[in-house]
Amino acid sequence: MLRMSWTTFRDHWPIFVGAVVSVCLGVALVQSSLLLLVSAATADAPGSAAAAEGYEVAITLLAMILGVSSFVAVFIVSSTFAFTVAQRRRDLALLRLTGAGRGQVRMLLLGEALLLGLLGSALGILFGLPVMRLETMMLDAFGFVPSGFAGEWRSWIVWVSTGTGVLVALCGVLAASRRASRIRPLEALRETGEGARVMTASRWVVGLLFAGGSVAMMAVVQAVGGEAALPISIFISFTLVIALAALAPLVVPLVSWPFGLLFRGRLGRLAHANLRAGVRRSAATAAPVMVLVGLVAGLSGTLATLTEGTRQESLRTIAADLVVTADRPVGAVLAGIDGVGTVSEEVPVPFQLGWDADDDVYDTTEGLAVDPAAYAATHRVAVTAGSLADLRDGTVALDPGYASEMGWQVGGALHVRLDGTPRDLRIVALLPDTLAGPYFLLPADTAPAGGARRYVVQVDGDVSTVAGRIGEQGLGVVTVDDWVRQTADDEQRTDIDIMAALLGMSTLYTVIAMVNAVVIAASDRYGEFATARVSGLTRGQVVVTALAESLAVVTVGVLLGLLAAAGTVIGIALAVRDMIGITVVAVQWPLLVALALGAAAVVGLTSVLTTAVATRTPPIRLVAARD
Amino acid sequence: MDASPVVELRGVSRVYGRRATTVRALDNVDLAFPAASWTAVMGPSGSGKSTLLHCAAGLERVSAGSVAVAGADITGASDAELTRLRRTVVGFVFQSFNLIGSLSAEQNVAMPLRLAGRRPARREVREVLASVGLADRARHRPRELSGGQQQRVAIARAMVTRPAVLFADEPTGALDTASARMVLGLLREMVDAAGQSIVMVTHDPAAAASADRVVFLRDGRVVDRVEQPTARAVADRLARLEE
Numbered sequence: 010m011l012r013m014s015w016t017t018f019r020d021h022w023p024i025f026v027g028a029v030v031s032v033c034l035g036v037a038l039v040q041s042s043l044l045l046l047v048s049a050a051t052a053d054a055p056g057s058a059a060a061a062e063g064y065e066v067a068i069t070l071l072a073m074i075l076g077v078s079s080f081v082a083v084f085i086v087s088s089t090f091a092f093t094v095a096q097r098r099r100d101l102a103l104l105r106l107t108g109a110g111r112g113q114v115r116m117l118l119l120g121e122a123l124l125l126g127l128l129g130s131a132l133g134i135l136f137g138l139p140v141m142r143l144e145t146m147m148l149d150a151f152g153f154v155p156s157g158f159a160g161e162w163r164s165w166i167v168w169v170s171t172g173t174g175v176l177v178a179l180c181g182v183l184a185a186s187r188r189a190s191r192i193r194p195l196e197a198l199r200e201t202g203e204g205a206r207v208m209t210a211s212r213w214v215v216g217l218l219f220a221g222g223s224v225a226m227m228a229v230v231q232a233v234g235g236e237a238a239l240p241i242s243i244f245i246s247f248t249l250v251i252a253l254a255a256l257a258p259l260v261v262p263l264v265s266w267p268f269g270l271l272f273r274g275r276l277g278r279l280a281h282a283n284l285r286a287g288v289r290r291s292a293a294t295a296a297p298v299m300v301l302v303g304l305v306a307g308l309s310g311t312l313a314t315l316t317e318g319t320r321q322e323s324l325r326t327i328a329a330d331l332v333v334t335a336d337r338p339v340g341a342v343l344a345g346i347d348g349v350g351t352v353s354e355e356v357p358v359p360f361q362l363g364w365d366a367d368d369d370v371y372d373t374t375e376g377l378a379v380d381p382a383a384y385a386a387t388h389r390v391a392v393t394a395g396s397l398a399d400l401r402d403g404t405v406a407l408d409p410g411y412a413s414e415m416g417w418q419v420g421g422a423l424h425v426r427l428d429g430t431p432r433d434l435r436i437v438a439l440l441p442d443t444l445a446g447p448y449f450l451l452p453a454d455t456a457p458a459g460g461a462r463r464y465v466v467q468v469d470g471d472v473s474t475v476a477g478r479i480g481e482q483g484l485g486v487v488t489v490d491d492w493v494r495q496t497a498d499d500e501q502r503t504d505i506d507i508m509a510a511l512l513g514m515s516t517l518y519t520v521i522a523m524v525n526a527v528v529i530a531a532s533d534r535y536g537e538f539a540t541a542r543v544s545g546l547t548r549g550q551v552v553v554t555a556l557a558e559s560l561a562v563v564t565v566g567v568l569l570g571l572l573a574a575a576g577t578v579i580g581i582a583l584a585v586r587d588m589i590g591i592t593v594v595a596v597q598w599p600l601l602v603a604l605a606l607g608a609a610a611v612v613g614l615t616s617v618l619t620t621a622v623a624t625r626t627p628p629i630r631l632v633a634a635r636d
Numbered sequence: 637m638d639a640s641p642v643v644e645l646r647g648v649s650r651v652y653g654r655r656a657t658t659v660r661a662l663d664n665v666d667l668a669f670p671a672a673s674w675t676a677v678m679g680p681s682g683s684g685k686s687t688l689l690h691c692a693a694g695l696e697r698v699s700a701g702s703v704a705v706a707g708a709d710i711t712g713a714s715d716a717e718l719t720r721l722r723r724t725v726v727g728f729v730f731q732s733f734n735l736i737g738s739l740s741a742e743q744n745v746a747m748p749l750r751l752a753g754r755r756p757a758r759r760e761v762r763e764v765l766a767s768v769g770l771a772d773r774a775r776h777r778p779r780e781l782s783g784g785q786q787q788r789v790a791i792a793r794a795m796v797t798r799p800a801v802l803f804a805d806e807p808t809g810a811l812d813t814a815s816a817r818m819v820l821g822l823l824r825e826m827v828d829a830a831g832q833s834i835v836m837v838t839h840d841p842a843a844a845a846s847a848d849r850v851v852f853l854r855d856g857r858v859v860d861r862v863e864q865p866t867a868r869a870v871a872d873r874l875a876r877l878e879e
Contacts, residue, residue: 010750013739020738100736106695107793108723108751111715193724195695198805199686259643 010113014120021093025121026457027525028089028181029129031518035082036133036174038514041141042071042078043169044160045148045411052158058334060155062373067153070507073142077511079177081518084254085525086125086181088293090118092529094185095289100145101189102196111190118189121183123175130174136165151506184211206210207258207289216255223249227580238315238588242581246307249573250300257292257299257569264565265291272557276550279541280557287558290530294559297522298608304515306601307577308508313595316497317328319445323493323594327447329387330472331354332492333464334485342482343464348475350467353383356456359447363424363431364415369399376449378456386467395419395438397450406438406450410588427455442588445497445521466491523608524615527559531619538620539628552620559616560609567605640707641668642801642833643692647703650687650856661687663856664701669801672831674823676844678870679853680878685837686805688853692835693726693803694718705801716836723752727794730805734790735778741765742774752797761796767793768822784815791822795832802826804836808843820846841870852877 016503018025049064049071094101101114109117141160148154188209223245230241265284272281284291329351343352356378361371381400384390390397392406400406405425409417417423422433440450456462468475472488479486487495538551545554546554582594639710650662661684669675669692679685690696691703694710701797702711706725710718722728725733735744742761750758765771787807794802804823810818824846826832836847844850845867852860862869 016738082652099733103733103736104747104751105719106722106728108719108748108797110751113751193695195690195731198690198695 010116014117014124016096018121019161024089024096024529025125027528028086028178029132031082031085031521032126032129032177032524033132033176034518034521035078035177036130036170036619037137037140038078038144039075040134040166040170040171041160042075043143044141045144046071046075047163048158048160049154049332057485063153064156066507067148070148070153070510073507073511074144074514076262078514078518079173081515081522082177083181085518085522086122086178087184088296089525089529090122090182090185090524091188092223092289092293092533094118096187096533098196100194101192102194104196105192114192115186115190117188118182119179121176122186126175126178127171128272129178130171133174134170137170146471147510147588151510187284207292212255216252216259219248219252219255222445223576227576227583230580230584238581238584239246242311242577242584243308246304246311246574246577249576250303250570253297253299253569253573257296258288260569261292261295261562261565262288262397264568265349265561268561268564272561276546276554277557280403280554280561283559284561286518287530290526290533291558291562291565294523294526294530294562294612295569297519297526298563298566298612299570299573300522301516301519301608302567302604303573303577304390304570305512305604306571306574306596308512309597309600310574310578310595311581312504312508313597314581314585314593315444317593317595318589318591320493320497321591322443323445323497324490326389326443327465327489327493328388328389328467329465329489330468331466331476331479331481331486332489333466334461334487335464336461337459338462339482339484340464340504342484343466344478346475347480348468348478348481350469350472351383352467353379353387353465354453354456354462355379355384355465356453356460356462358427358451358455358457360451360455361426363426374449375447376451376455377447378451378453381450386452386511387467391441392438393441395436397438399437400450401452402454403432403434404437404452405434406440407436408443408448410442411448413615419636424491444585444589496635520611523612527612527615528619531555531623535623535626538624539626542624542628548621548624551624552617555620556613556616559612563605563609563612567608570626571601642670642671642706643669643727644689645692646702646703646704648691648698648703649686650691650696652698662691662698665856665858667851667858669833669835670850671800671833672827673849674827674834674836674847676847676850677853678839678841678844678850678864678874680874681839682855683853684856685853685858689805689835689837693728694721708877709724723748724797725800727797727799727802729787729790729794729802729807731807731809732783735786735793737778739790740775740777741770741781741789744778744789745796747793749795756796764792764796765789767795769818774862782815783811784818787811787815787819788822791819800841801833801835804834806838807836808838808840816840816843841867841874844870845847 047066049067052064078203104114104117145154145158145160149156149158226241226245226248230238230245262285265281268284269281272278322570333339338354340352340354343349355374358373358378359373362374363371380399381397385397387570395406397406405418405423407423417436417439419436419439421436423436424433425429440448476486476488541554542548578594578596582592586592645665645667648662648665649660651659652659665688667688677685677688687696692699693706694703694705694713699709702709704710705721708722713721726821735741736747739747743766745764746756746761762771762774765774768791770785770788770792773781773785777858778789781789809822811819820843823834827834827848834847836843838844845865847865850862850865850870851858854874859877860873862873
């Protein structure tokens with residue numbers, strides 16, 4: 010059986026190329042991410058809290074890349090095998106007819122997957138070395154790791170990479186191999202119509218399950234809010250996209266139907282008919298476009314919405330005119346300047362938050378050391394319990410939404426480590442839910458003597474004149490609007506970088522999937538194109554018709570992707586409104602337009618090339634009966 | 637010589653569809669195919685002749701009645717049992733797409749043995765190919781063979797397991813007259829020299845004339861039989877059926 014797997018693999022290699030490339034890429038990414046992850050985790054103790062946080066973020070990002078790349082590789086392999094089983098129905102039925110049992114047919118496909126996995130792994134292990142260098146460069150560019158950082162080679166990674174490649178390939182083939190084993194021997198003698206069904210039971214199950222899960226999670230985002238909002242929204246993007254991809258054979262023809270109005274003329278009508286008839290093919294090509302647009306639009310929309318929400322919240326809560334940033338205490342200088350009213354000194358204080366005093370588990374986080382009276386004067390803060398005025402030595406005010414499971418109450422204790430010394434701070438006030446922060450307000454005496462800080466200034470008189478005077482003192486001063494915009498962007502910087510890394514990779518994968526779908530679809534249509542040409546179409550007309558069809562499919566994919574993204578963005582917008590009472594939805598249109606055009610270019614070009622190749626042989630040879 | 641029939645159908649019916657759209661492809665058919673003999677099954681289109689073949693070979697489940705092949709009742713057999721049947725007791729040849737394109741003629745012929753878990757000796761396979769006159773084309777792929785040659789390789793593959801009965805569904809349907817005559821001659825020789833049992837479905841009176849007897853179906857029932865047929869007699873009966 011393995012020998013037959015090999016001959017099938019060798020004979021139909023164009024179909025398998027896309028799957029091999031994605032396994033190779035997946036293994037390369039898994040290998041390099043894993044090596045970097047291990048190197049980061051076992052690195053010598055970092056010098057500062059910022060470096061430690063950098064390592065933590067790097068590890069998270071690498072883990073996410075690992076997860077996403079294996080998942081997408083499985084997706085591509087699985088759609089390749091689904092197609093090849095549908096295409097080889099007759100051959101597989103013949104095998105059954107000549108005495109193959111169900112298990113043997115399954116073995117055939119598993120054998121093909123094994124070969125695919127081994128080949129992909131071998132290439133991936135080699136390819137993983139330059140990929141590791143690229144990933145290190147990326148982490149360095151984002152500032153997550155120090156400049157000298159490099160991944161170390163471990164000998165066991167070869168086994169892990171091979172195992173990953175094989176596992177990915179085998180997972181991808183599971184569904185298709187079961188379908189293959191169900192092929193009845195009778196289908197070698199005649200069409201039973203069972204193969205024609207594209208919308209299988211498992212697609213229904215997966216589609217509805219993930220759709221239901223997405224809706225459930227949108228409710229969760231609203232309930233939980235806070236820090237968890239972003240990761241959960243990212244997750245919703247994935248599940249919505251998976252749901253739509255699973256239901257593609259159902260949804261794509263529905264959405265293609267109105268295209269009949271656009272497509273006029275003989276060729277147009279032919280293209281439209283092909284679009285609706287070739288359900289498997291259209292769905293397989295639309296799905297990656299849908300995944301790409303859904304993910305990119307969803308993630309970037311979520312991020313843009315959160316950033317905008319943060320910005321508006323900051324503007325709403327700050328009741329002052331100027332912000333002065335300094336790297337040393339300059340409160341006295343500011344107080345002496347003409348026109349300066351109330352000044353609130355705010356110093357970021359990193360500390361370690363203890364989740365469980367017994368277990369000695371701490372998370373690094375940051376609070377703001379303030380003078381409660383000045384802070385209350387320059388910020389519109391409506392505490393939900395307790396009073397800010399009580400904020401003095403040994404106390405803290407916090408937003409319980411930061412970790413609602415802890416159930417923080419006024420009068421309770423917060424176990425922390427300030428400058429390494431463990432302390433218990435008494436909670437004196439609960440702050441309202443916030444996107445922009447700060448989540449923790451600390452008494453002024455916890456602020457270090459020197460170090461970076463900011464001053465929020467209320468002005469009596471003309472703002473620009475006073476700003477000028479402050480500037481003359483050699484201090485950095487900006488209006489509140491400008492400062493809010495800068496900070497919002499800075500705070501999202503890390504998330505943006507993570508997202509860019511993930512999206513970059515997803516884009517690469519979906520491009521591979523798109524090209525793969527078009528190539529294997531075209532390889533099946535040799536006979537169909539030949540019939541068209543024999544019926545009177547010129548070669549050019551066949552190419553144009555196929556091109557129109559693929560562009561329509563891309564449009565359908567884009568529309569469905571936007572639908573999925575809309576779901577995600579609406580979910581996050583509802584969560585933001587719930588948290589801070591501001592309704593905001595932000596979408597990055599230029600990015601989406603660029604994406605749609607890019608997808609159209611890739612699919613269009615591939616379609617033209619593959620159709621040209623498919624129509625290379627004179628049509629009569631493909632259509633006429635063999636002598 | 638074994639007098640019991642190699643394939644026997646008793647009261648077999650095959651019904652498709654539900655209440656309003658029921659189609660009785662086979663209606664209470666009683667038929668016995670004698671061993672070491674070649675029976676042709678004919679009838680107008682829609683008469684159920686292909687369905688009869690499929691039911692007799694265990695490819696379709698009957699709605700009523702019983703089917704016995706080589707003495708064993710296969711009416712309610714499991715998929716595993718039917719698979720074993722297809723490896724050892726039953727062989728198939730049909731109109732086209734008989735062979736797996738990515739394997740050579742030799743590998744195609746060896747396939748049933750491999751599937752059964754045996755390691756076929758090269759010599760054994762070559763002998764079977766030689767018996768159909770294609771020993772020199774052993775390494776060729778199906779696309780390098782003509783239609784008639786492909787059918788002969790298919791017959792070789794069907795025969796390599798020495799099955800008790802060979803089921804043929806329009807084996808000469810896609811062939812020109814010369815190739816068809818060669819294939820029919822091959823089948824005739826197998827019956828005469830080796831006592832092979834053959835059940836063949838065909839619409840071609842010339843092909844049916846090579847058989848020992850012809851059974852006629854119409855509307856799912858056996859309506860006529862002819863022993864030692866000639867092409868003319870068969871065509872005559874067939875025309876009468878279609879009236």
